[in-house]
Amino acid sequence: MEAVPRKTTIREVAQAASVGIGTISRVLNSSSQVSRETRARVLEAIRRLGFRPNAQARRILKRRAEMVCFLLSNRDFLHPFHARILQGVESYASGLKQHVLFAALHYSPRTPPDRIDLPPVLQEHGLIDGLILAGTIYPNLLRRIESINMPFVAFSNNVVGMGDEEQFDQVGFDDFNGTLHATRHLIGKGHRHIVFAADVSYPWLRRRFEGYRQAMRENKLKHVLITSRNPQSFVDFGQKSAGRILSRQPRPTAAVAGNDEIAYGLWRSLRRQGVKVPDDISLVGFDDREEAVLMDPPLSTVRVDKEEIGETCMKMLLERLHHPRMTFSQRILPTEFVIRGTVRQL
Amino acid sequence: MEAVPRKTTIREVAQAASVGIGTISRVLNSSSQVSRETRARVLEAIRRLGFRPNAQARRILKRRAEMVCFLLSNRDFLHPFHARILQGVESYASGLKQHVLFAALHYSPRTPPDRIDLPPVLQEHGLIDGLILAGTIYPNLLRRIESINMPFVAFSNNVVGMGDEEQFDQVGFDDFNGTLHATRHLIGKGHRHIVFAADVSYPWLRRRFEGYRQAMRENKLKHVLITSRNPQSFVDFGQKSAGRILSRQPRPTAAVAGNDEIAYGLWRSLRRQGVKVPDDISLVGFDDREEAVLMDPPLSTVRVDKEEIGETCMKMLLERLHHPRMTFSQRILPTEFVIRGTVRQL
DNA sequence: TTAGGGTGTGGAACCAGTTCCAAGGATTTT
DNA sequence: AAAATCCTTGGAACTGGTTCCACACCCTAA
Structure with missing residues (x-):
């Protein structure tokens, strides 16, 4: 490995500005009082030599890596x-x-x-x-x-x-309150048969499920959890869930998806089967990923400020x-x- | 700020192992020869004291931040x-x-x-x-x-x-060869009226356009560049381009989008207008973003190994x-x- | 026995900063 | 005028590693 060219050090700056090394350090840390003229002279020398302090050396003493x-x-x-x-x-x-x-x-x-x-x-x-x-x-x-x-x-x-x-x-x-509010919104829009689609073995999806359940319970509605077997991904989970939702009697009018990916999978699969969102079934997601806005129509979802x-x-x-x-x-x-x-x- | 507890240093380890500091350094850098017994004693001391060398100090000397x-x-x-x-x-x-x-x-x-x-x-x-x-x-x-x-x-x-x-x-x-191959693929599938949609004031989109043009030229086909005014985003650009593509006479059978986002916008807008991809019009993108696989049908595109x-x-x-x-x-x-x-x- | 070479080891000097103490000079107080 | 105080400043000592030189020791060859 070729030698790295040596950089200007604080001692050279001190020499150039005809001051002590301590003074340079004081100027750099803009700390204790340095007279106006000295400070100016030091700053000028720093500029002239293109001095940039070495970060490592400072850190040893500061005991902080920043x-x-x-x-x-x-x-x-x-x-x-x-x-x-x-x-x-x-x-x-x-x-x-x-x-x-x-x-x-x-x-x-x-x-x-x-x-x-x-x-x-x-x-x-x-x-x-x-x-x-x-x-x-x-x-x-x-x-x-x-x-x-x-x-x-x-x-x-x-x-x-x-x-x-x-x-x-x-x-x-707040997973819990996210789905709580989303579900309340659906209920407020007149929905009564609302299902929740997610694999609740994930703790966060479980909390979202609990939020949904709470909203259903407080309105004396029956909660329904939709899951699917061996999904390849969340999107796949959503796709596989669509059939299960549609086969329920009476047919749900809305679905709360555990996250936007599941919602996307649901939407895609529903559309393929000729079921229109939101005309035939309403849908809400969770996370507000970039793709949510791109869906058609754009997905109503729970925003998380990442x-x-x-x-x-x-x-x-x-x-x-x-x-x-x-x-x-x-x-x-x-x-x-x-x-x-x-x-x-x- | 509370004082950070001092960590074990190389000198303490040296003391504990009854060797000099140089030896510790040699063991750490597994460099030059240290006798088997000494090395074992040093390693034992390092383990016992939970010593982790300070990265900053090494870097000053090495003149490398790694x-x-x-x-x-x-x-x-x-x-x-x-x-x-x-x-x-x-x-x-x-x-x-x-x-x-x-x-x-x-x-x-x-x-x-x-x-x-x-x-x-x-x-x-x-x-x-x-x-x-x-x-x-x-x-x-x-x-x-x-x-x-x-x-x-x-x-x-x-x-x-x-x-x-x-x-x-x-x-x-390789922007150029990406669209070159994509366009050749379309031509191989029998397409003759192929348009390219992108704002070519971006140098990379310009290069992609040139790739497309090259493929068209070598097959003696006319190239057509579709642009749109004041797009909010690439997706929006795609959406706005859809109308322009459809209004052309004769109607193009395929479109090469400057990137996947434009392709997405196109797809979305075409679908809304009842134009089916790929039945009515074929579409290829560029970049192979995550969303490409999620489109329905999934987008044929140029993959870039990021x-x-x-x-x-x-x-x-x-x-x-x-x-x-x-x-x-x-x-x-x-x-x-x-x-x-x-x-x-x- | 002495010279020569190789191996292993200790520790001073070093890197590039910060900190702190001592000291010089100016200013104010007594 | 002397003493006390404050503001600046210089630089030794320090941080925690690496490097290198000197030296001890052992083995082999002359």
């Missing part, structure tokens, strides 16, 4: 959903001169914690100050992270199999870094039902 | 397309113990280079070794990057307004870092036409 890691776990790819969270993290972070490192991890929920092979960032220390966990989170990963004493905040909607005794910082959105999730994660992580012994907190961000074109008045 | 920045410029959000490139970068990088920092930047093509406000990562030095530029790249940004002497590789398909004299490392995919782009960018950047004076190179990755359901045999 960097956090966004760790995406067990996702085959960086979905727009998580991409938006990442963006929320980044935009908030960069305003505070914090950097965001991106890393991915694949692990099995059954691997013992100490056998989980963490990404390189987490193997050295001092590289990052903390961690934002996104993607599916099983208890063994939490154990592993705790074992290296790395402060972290988890995006909690995809946390699986955690007991109530678990204590860690988390940010999530960037706000990211921003809140970052905010909470910084608080944790500043106050390591602060008690753990959990933030649930509200969701919003967005009315588009897939619900009709009965 | 970190690169993925800079997304002028994108309102991290599209799946770029997300996949990022993933390609990350997965290749992490295998080589390199880290990937994510940053975003918004700038105007008209801002003078020295006025472009770079993200914090690029303001200090030593934090990253190099840069991968994704998103729209105008000459002023290149000038700015060059001014801080930061090695970089650009994803070249979105480079705008660059003369031929521009020299920098770039990785892109992760390979990311991987190649990272590979090229590492080469550049190892050989700073190497001549600049440009890699064009091949594309592949994917046959799905939107083209019919005439």
Whole structure:
């Protein structure tokens, strides 16, 4: 490897400006008082030499990397959903001169914690100050992270199999109230036979189901859960569910999908069978993905502000870094039902 | 801010193992020969003290951050397309113990280079070794990057307004041959009246248009470019183009869309007007986005391997870092036409 | 026995910053 | 006029690694 050209150092700047190295440092950190003339002379020397302070050296002393890691776990790819969270993290972070490192991890929920092979960032220390966990989170990963004493905040909607005794910082959105409001909206539009389509073995879909059930119960309506066998994907789940919905007697007038992908699958399959949305059946989704607007008609769905999730994660992580012994907190961000074109008045 | 607990240092480990600090370093870097017994004693001490070497300190000496920045410029959000490139970068990088920092930047093509406000990562030095530029790249940004002497590789398909004299490392995919093959495929299926829909003021769409034109020319067919006024987005562009396509005499039997979003808009608008794809008109896209498979019927399109782009960018950047004076190179990755359901045999 | 070579090891010097103490000079107080 | 205080400033010491030189030790050859 060829030698990297040496960069200007603080000592050379000090020489050039005929001051001591301490003064340069003081100017850089705009901290304690430096006389107007000295400061000007130093700044001029910095400009002239094109000096940019070395980040690593500062960090050793500061004991802060000013960097956090966004760790995406067990996702085959960086979905727009998580991409938006990442963006929320980044935009908030960069305003505070914090950097965001991106890393991915694949692990099995059954691997013992100490056998989980963490990404390189987490193997050295001092590289990052903390961690934002996104993607599916099983208890063994939490154990592993705790074992290296790395402060972290988890995006909690995809946390699986955690007991109530678990204590860690988390940010999530309100699954329950999301479907509660969506379902109430359908009921308000005169719908009585409303089904819910999702695989409720996922904790977050289970919570959404509970929100739907709550709305049905408070209106003394019967709840119906539609599932399908061996789906290849959520879209496929939706497609396979369509037939089951249509075969019910009496035929449901509306369906609440566990997420937008299921809603898409449903819509596509219904349309193929000549069933029109919303004329023949109303449909609502959850998540408000990009594709929701592109559906025809555009999908009424529960909006989740993904960037706000990211921003809140970052905010909470910084608080944790500043106050390591602060008690753990959990933030649930509200969701919003967005009315588009897939619900009709009965 | 509370004090961060001091971590174990190499000197403490040396003390514990009753060896010198140099020996610890040698063990850590598994470099020169250390006797079997000494190595075992050191490793035992490291384990017992839970020692993890400080990354920053090493980097000062090594003059390498082992970190690169993925800079997304002028994108309102991290599209799946770029997300996949990022993933390609990350997965290749992490295998080589390199880290990937994510940053975003918004700038105007008209801002003078020295006025472009770079993200914090690029303001200090030593934090990253190099840069991968994704998103729209105008000459002023290149000038700015060059001014801080930061090695970089650009994803070249979105480079705008660059003369031929521009020299920098770039990785892109083959716009021209993509549409060339797609159009040839349509011609092979018996189509003669084929239009191309896109705003060719984008250089990459212009290249795709040229590929289409080449295929038409070599078959002595007339090329037709469809554009539309003041589109809100690519999808909108597609929607607005549908009418223009249908009003042509004789009516085209196939359309090549500049990208999948335009294809989606076209498809949606055509369907609304009762025109069936592919029965009444065949359609091909470009990019092979996630949505392409979800369209009904799924879209025949030109696949671009985004992760390979990311991987190649990272590979090229590492080469550049190892050989700073190497001549600049440009890699064009091949594309592949994917046959799905939107083209019919005439 | 001595010279020569190879291996293993200790630790000073170094990297590029920050911190802090001491000290110089100016200004104010006594 | 002397003492006290404040504002600036210089630079040694420090951070936590790596590098390199010196040296001890062992083995072999002359």
